[in-house]
Amino acid sequence: MEKTPTAGARLFSRDRLKQSLFFYAALAPAFLVVVFLTVYPIVNVFYDSLFSVDFIRETRDFVGLTNFVRIAGESVFQVSFWNTVVFTATASISEVALGVILALLFYGEFRGKRVSMIIIVFPMMISTMVICAIWQTMYHFEIGIFNYLLDTIGLWPIGWLINPDLALYSIVLVDLWQWTPFAFLIVQAGLNSIPKEYFESAAIDGARYSQIVRRITLPILWSQILLVLMLRTIDTFRLFDKVYALTGGGPANATRTVSHFIYYEGFRFFNLGRASAASVYVLLFVSILAVLYIRNILKERT
Numbered sequence: 001m002e003k004t005p006t007a008g009a010r011l012f013s014r015d016r017l018k019q020s021l022f023f024y025a026a027l028a029p030a031f032l033v034v035v036f037l038t039v040y041p042i043v044n045v046f047y048d049s050l051f052s053v054d055f056i057r058e059t060r061d062f063v064g065l066t067n068f069v070r071i072a073g074e075s076v077f078q079v080s081f082w083n084t085v086v087f088t089a090t091a092s093i094s095e096v097a098l099g100v101i102l103a104l105l106f107y108g109e110f111r112g113k114r115v116s117m118i119i120i121v122f123p124m125m126i127s128t129m130v131i132c133a134i135w136q137t138m139y140h141f142e143i144g145i146f147n148y149l150l151d152t153i154g155l156w157p158i159g160w161l162i163n164p165d166l167a168l169y170s171i172v173l174v175d176l177w178q179w180t181p182f183a184f185l186i187v188q189a190g191l192n193s194i195p196k197e198y199f200e201s202a203a204i205d206g207a208r209y210s211q212i213v214r215r216i217t218l219p220i221l222w223s224q225i226l227l228v229l230m231l232r233t234i235d236t237f238r239l240f241d242k243v244y245a246l247t248g249g250g251p252a253n254a255t256r257t258v259s260h261f262i263y264y265e266g267f268r269f270f271n272l273g274r275a276s277a278a279s280v281y282v283l284l285f286v287s288i289l290a291v292l293y294i295r296n297i298l299k300e301r302t
Contacts, residue, residue: 049276067277079253080261083168087239091175092232096225099183103191124181132245135174161247164254171242171255183228190224223297230293237286258282
């Protein structure tokens with residue numbers, strides 16, 4: 001014998017439907033904004049990468065995967081991609097490592113802690129162009145502070161931004177100075193959330209400081225470390241502003257990155273299809289890295 005829904009059940013179902021409709025109606029504007037600002041540009045880039053665009057003749061010729069094949073075989077793109085990978089690995093790992101060290105050093109209370117933290121965090125608050133102007137002066141071959149210090153100890157001056165072997169790592173140092181505070185703040189927040197009883201119990205059991213850090217602190221902080229490493233990896237892989245301001249991609253393409261390659265192809269040479277294809281390569285590479293990081297972060301939390 002079939003049961004008929006009661007009046008209370010029908011009223012409850014109607015209320016649930018109203019709540020669902022209100023929820024989706026409230027969510028719709030934000031969803032449309034996200035679609036317009038993220039999904040549509042990504043789809044449009046994929047679409048443009050399949051065409052050869054001529055702005056003078058105002059034509060779009062379908063070329064399929066030709067743009068992908070051609071730029072993948074060009075030495076300039078290969079060098080740009082390799083420079084980006086080297087910069088990303090060097091800068092992100094160094095920043096996170098220094099952030100962890102600073103967080104451990106600043107754990108607990110001591111005189112001058114607040115002033116010291118303000119000094120450390122200050123570079124993150126400055127505009128990137130201002131930072132580049134400061135460091136460009138410091139790197140100057142003749143009047144820079146670094147070569148002045150080398151001269152005082154009897155060493156030859158160094159072309160920090162004009163030596164192909166040093167230029168990329170000179171930019172890494174600038175990024176290190178600016179964004180290590182970001183890693184420091186996230187790791188310190190995670191460190192302060194650890195109950196002090198863990199450390200006190202380990203100390204009572206006779207554990208040394210190095211053992212506490214290695215066996216208690218770092219394992220607990222590992223998810224925060226992976227998080228900040230993911231954020232810095234994604235951000236450093238998009239490097240453009242520092243290269244544009246400090247070296248312009250030189251010397252001899254030693255500091256040219258993928259973002260710089262995309263900028264020149266799209267806005268200097270107006271090769272929109274090639275620029276879009278390079279952007280797709282970046283999107284796929286960064287997406288793979290993000291998925292790997294997120295999997296490891298979720299694995300640590302389960």
